[in-house]
Amino acid sequence: VVLARAGLELVGAVDLDSERVGQRIATLVGGDSDSPVVVNSNFVETLENSGAEVVLLSTTSSFSEIRPLLSIALQASACVVSTCEELSFPWDRPGAQELDAEAIAAGRAILGTGVNPGFVMDYLPAVLTLPCTAIRSVKISRVVDLKRRRPALQRKAGVGLSHTAFLEAASRGAIGHIGLDCSARLLAMALGMEDAPLPEVHLQPLIDEGGVVFGFEQQVDVRTTVATIEMVLTMSMALEGEECDRIVIDGDPPVTVEIEGGLFGDTATAGMVVNSIPTILRAPGGLKTMLDLPPIGYWSELP
Amino acid sequence: VVLARAGLELVGAVDLDSERVGQRIATLVGGDSDSPVVVNSNFVETLENSGAEVVLLSTTSSFSEIRPLLSIALQASACVVSTCEELSFPWDRPGAQELDAEAIAAGRAILGTGVNPGFVMDYLPAVLTLPCTAIRSVKISRVVDLKRRRPALQRKAGVGLSHTAFLEAASRGAIGHIGLDCSARLLAMALGMEDAPLPEVHLQPLIDEGGVVFGFEQQVDVRTTVATIEMVLTMSMALEGEECDRIVIDGDPPVTVEIEGGLFGDTATAGMVVNSIPTILRAPGGLKTMLDLPPIGYWSELP
Helix, strand or coil: CCCCCECCCCCCEECCCCCCCCCEHHHHHCCCCCCCCEEECCHHHHHHHHCCCEEEECCCCCHHHHHHHHHHHHHCCCEEEECCHHHCCHHHCCCHHHHHHHHHHHCCEEEECCCCCCCCCCHHHHHHCCCCCEEEEEEEEEEEEHHHCCHHHHHHCCCCCEHHHHHHHHHCCCCCCCCHHHHHHHHHHHCCCCCCCCCEEEEEEEECCCCEEEEEEEEEEEECCCCEEEEEEEEECCCCCCCEEEEEEEEECCEEEEEECCCCHHHHHHHHHHHCHHHHHHCCCEEECCCCCCCCCCCCECC | CCCCCECCCCCCEECCCCCCCCCEHHHHHCCCCCCCCEEECCHHHHHHHHCCCEEEECCCCCHHHHHHHHHHHHHCCCEEEECCHHHCCHHHCCCHHHHHHHHHHHCCEEEECCCCCCCCCCHHHHHHCCCCCEEEEEEEEEEEEHHHCCHHHHHHCCCCCEHHHHHHHHHCCCCCCCCHHHHHHHHHHHCCCCCCCCCEEEEEEEECCCCEEEEEEEEEEEECCCCEEEEEEEEECCCCCCCEEEEEEEEECCEEEEEECCCCHHHHHHHHHHHCHHHHHHCCCEEECCCCCCCCCCCCECC
């Protein structure tokens, strides 16, 4: 997407996969790019040599794991847009305040975003409450057909595990969707539900007749004096019916929105990240969430 | 809505209707408010006496007509949120640059918003393009059941006129929906379609067997090298089927969104205006559009 977008220049690429290191990006992604960029395994070196203004960082879901990489980017005077799920609402994690201070001092902004968390279960529902004079509840459901998605996502969903192995992996946090709690926190914050308790996430495997996991259902509820938030995420290899995103706001006026056929996550996440670049470049330094920045949409050429 | 919202205090009310002037707002709106505010017919006097920080201005659709009132508000150091349709994208109108300079000098922000223009055919579609890595077209249709709406809106739609009278009123710009061109300009701007030509709006009456107008269909197309925008607004007293808002983005990924039953405009416009207050209070001085401000949603208590 970066190679194809007017106004952006790819100046470096980092990967730890030894099969990729040393190869030209243009070769790896196919297409007709003549980019001379070669994959490097050294993040610090790549940042220093490239003079990158923005780093697009897609490595881990964990805030504590991505934390040192963010400091390295700031030291190289680069902004960061990352798909790290826990970065989408970082304020409950240890070290978030210090990272914010580092980013302010560096005058560079950091944003965690993606399709989920980052858009379909938090940012979009928040925007959809804008016409309401009152709200009582926001219910969001996302149904994902795992057959259409990356094998890595199927593994993270626990596909193929036994019930016992699923529960064991779930107890270690090694399985299921990461970031549903971040989505709930983002949306609660958007609605001024400052008194909201930390959301509890419930994960249930979907199990076939042979006792094998083919997906999961994950749920989070937030209840405050302002309103109720309910989110349900279903990921399945054996979907009955279509993929779908549905947002139901019980408010005045009521707002019921359906994204027909669902929003395809792999493409949408790339769109979210690249489309965030102009806004993150203009933003004042600091740790930002999707709620801090002017509304963004697709752009065809860097303004 | 202002009376009911925590953190807001109604400090004044202005109307030219002699039946309202001198009456208590609490009486006029019903409900259980004990607000002592009485309707005044003098805008300048009310601003001076009330010390208002924000003016909610719903008087006219015309930028040139609302222009002097905006200057008066700025002179009284008040921000303005207005439902004036032409203010939602003011940059094509004479005097917009001067008004911007006045607002910057006053350190106060001015925003034109509402459900349409302001949300359903511009802001929301812009937000929905955010996950796209490419777009080819955005098609938006809004279908409004005039039977459910204010008599003033029915009159503005030309309901009850003959075909000839409709065309005559339309040629004077006295009829039809105002602001479809503003929505097209806002969305084109959001997508970086800076080279977009000024949109042409086409208005067609809906006529029954007796030759009487019962609504209209209004259309605007914008075609640029980036993408195509198509908007169709139908307002009818004899709707077949349900009210509906539909946004179809031909992009990667495709995004097809339906607001089931449509977004009820009268309530939604009030929500848009009141929910914009915190953002407009925090904004730097100047003439703003929905694209300039951080994303906003419903809030229950002034932050």
